[in-house]
Amino acid sequence: MSSLALSNSFIVIGGAIAAAILMSLALERVAFRPVRGGADxxxxxxxxxxxxxxxxxxxxxxxxxxxxxxxxxxxxxxxxxxxxxxxxxxxxx
Known part of the structure; x- marks a missing residue:
């Protein structure tokens, strides 16, 4: 495998990780909004x-x-x- 193909693989993997992190943060913000009644x-x-x-x-x-x-x-x-x-x-x- 050439170094160019290897660097492209790392870029794709890094982009996928970054997208997963951003999606996780976005979903966390929506899912964990404060609930009005509390956890009683x-x-x-x-x-x-x-x-x-x-x-x-x-x-x-x-x-x-x-x-x-x-x-x-x-x-x-x-x-x-x-x-x-x-x-x-x-x-x-």
Whole structure:
């Protein structure tokens, strides 16, 4: 590869990186505008109770359970492999 082709590659890659950075900054400015109400809903007990009653809450419980089982099973011997297998099976659902 000649030095001219190599320098052109660097220019194209640099331009792509610069475009990605500018797009990221533009999207960040739009996406993270201050919200009028604030983040009070994140700690509101009524909203959190509603979260646990939806399918999203079920998925969160299953993912936490399978992660714990896989991590615990990874640090145990033969019995731990079976525990990790159960965690992996839960992850499939």
């Amino acid at each position: 809903g994140l700690t509101d007990p009524e909203m959190l109770g509603l979260l646990w009653q939806t399918p999203v809450g079920n998925v969160l419980v299953y993912r936490v359970a399978n992660t714990v089982l896989i991590i615990v099973g990874a640090f145990m011997s033969l019995v731990g492999q079976r525990i990790a297998l159960v965690g992996g099976l839960i992850a499939l659902f």
